[in-house]
Amino acid sequence: MINILIADDHTMFVDGMESILKTEVDLFVAGRSYDGPSVIDFLKENKVNLVLLDVNLPGMNGIEVCKEITASYPDVKVLAISMFNEESFVSEILNNGAKGYLLKNTGREELLKAIRTVAAGESYFSKDVTETIMKGLMNQRKASAKSNAFFPKLSRREKEVLKLIAQEFTTQEIADSLFISLKTVESHRSSLLSKLNARNSVGLVRIAIENDLLQ
Amino acid sequence: MINILIADDHTMFVDGMESILKTEVDLFVAGRSYDGPSVIDFLKENKVNLVLLDVNLPGMNGIEVCKEITASYPDVKVLAISMFNEESFVSEILNNGAKGYLLKNTGREELLKAIRTVAAGESYFSKDVTETIMKGLMNQRKASAKSNAFFPKLSRREKEVLKLIAQEFTTQEIADSLFISLKTVESHRSSLLSKLNARNSVGLVRIAIENDLLQ
DNA sequence: TTATTTTTGGGGGTTTACCCGAAGTTTTAT
DNA sequence: ATAAAACTTCGGGTAAACCCCCAAAAATAA
Secondary structure, three states: OEEEEEEOOOHHHHHHHHHHHHOOOOEEEEEEEOOHHHHHHHHHHOOOOEEEEEOOOOOOOHHHHHHHHHHHOOOOEEEEEEOOOOHHHHHHHHOOOOOEEEEOOOOHHHHHHHHHHHHOOOOEEOHHHHHHHHHHHHOHHHHHHHOHHHOOOOOHHHHHHHHHHHOOOOHHHHHHHHOOOHHHHHHHHHHHHHHOOOOOHHHHHHHHHHOOOOO | OEEEEEEOOOHHHHHHHHHHHHOOOOEEEEEEEOOHHHHHHHHHHOOOOEEEEEOOOOOOOHHHHHHHHHHHOOOOEEEEEEOOOOHHHHHHHHOOOOOEEEEOOOOHHHHHHHHHHHHOOOOEEOHHHHHHHHHHHHOHHHHHHHOOOOOOOOOHHHHHHHHHHHOOOOHHHHHHHHOOOHHHHHHHHHHHHHHOOOOOHHHHHHHHHHOOOOO
């Protein structure tokens, strides 16, 4: 008998999940949680073998909940469930002790198989999720190049000018607001174009937004 | 007897929903669809009283599906279901013929009540959804300026030009790639500036990125 | 201390973006 | 079906952006 705790803030989903599990003789729904903290509370009082854990949980993030579970209750298996096949979610929660990761578009049979596999101590991932992980590993180099790692360092003034450009101010307006010459602003803009390898201000702003350089 | 079609791309969710409805003697799950077009196909061949329709459906948007249903099958009631309590979604799909709107964190009892209410020809909304609608009506002016609901509609050509602007192409390059005059491209840019209320191309691209208009 | 980067700015020129107007076509609404 | 609205297509003119050259004071790093 596998004692299961379902943790998801979508009641409708929990109801449905319970209906599925109820038909199986070897599975028992020991409890239901609609937020992070109540999962921890429940584990204190009850004997649970496996937690069906939604990654996007309110109150306390699913990843934190998972971390807490594997730290305090190493025997309790965690099967993560999410709407999203996003590499960041998958790798995050796997690094925090989850034994499997399912998407919510997984079918009934695969769900049951995943539960039994994880409860037996093995790992289980949706096919799509496996692909995502592989892709993530393959693009590791590319990802690190894209992120802040090799990102050109911008000076204080350049950042100021960049922010004002992104707010649709003209060069003259930027000059006035910073109390410097129009030529100076153009000089900063030119440096930005060169550093960020952009062809024009549109490129500057696109790159700035993509790299969260504004505000 | 209420014949129901469940339309949601999350298999797990559909399975669960079916498990719930199966226990009710007056409800019958006539079919399941995992994308927009198959909903329309199913209605052609089968007698259905009510469609449980996910707003965020792949292939064909839930809103378009709803429009199609109410146009071709006015007797079929649509009960919209969504993860998100967003004013734009709610008002959009209600304007396209849906008789009710539920969130996925709705409980089993409320789900059954909603189905029976809508099937009887009345409307049903989650409490949270009702609040959202009210809030939306009160902030109508603010909403029209901010949310996607009343977002200016861009023409095919305008979107093409916008995407190319965001890719840092000059007007001449855009003209060459679209086989139109430089002046025509500038005209489209001008329309975009007016519609999106931007001062320059930087603003266009910022707004485009914020509203996910690219790609 | 010395070297490097940053910030500041000028002169002069080319290219691009933006504004005003306008005509023919297509789409939408009544 | 017919009027209204929107879309696509351009020309002429001006303001702004972008580019090249350069260089000195100030701050920062070695």
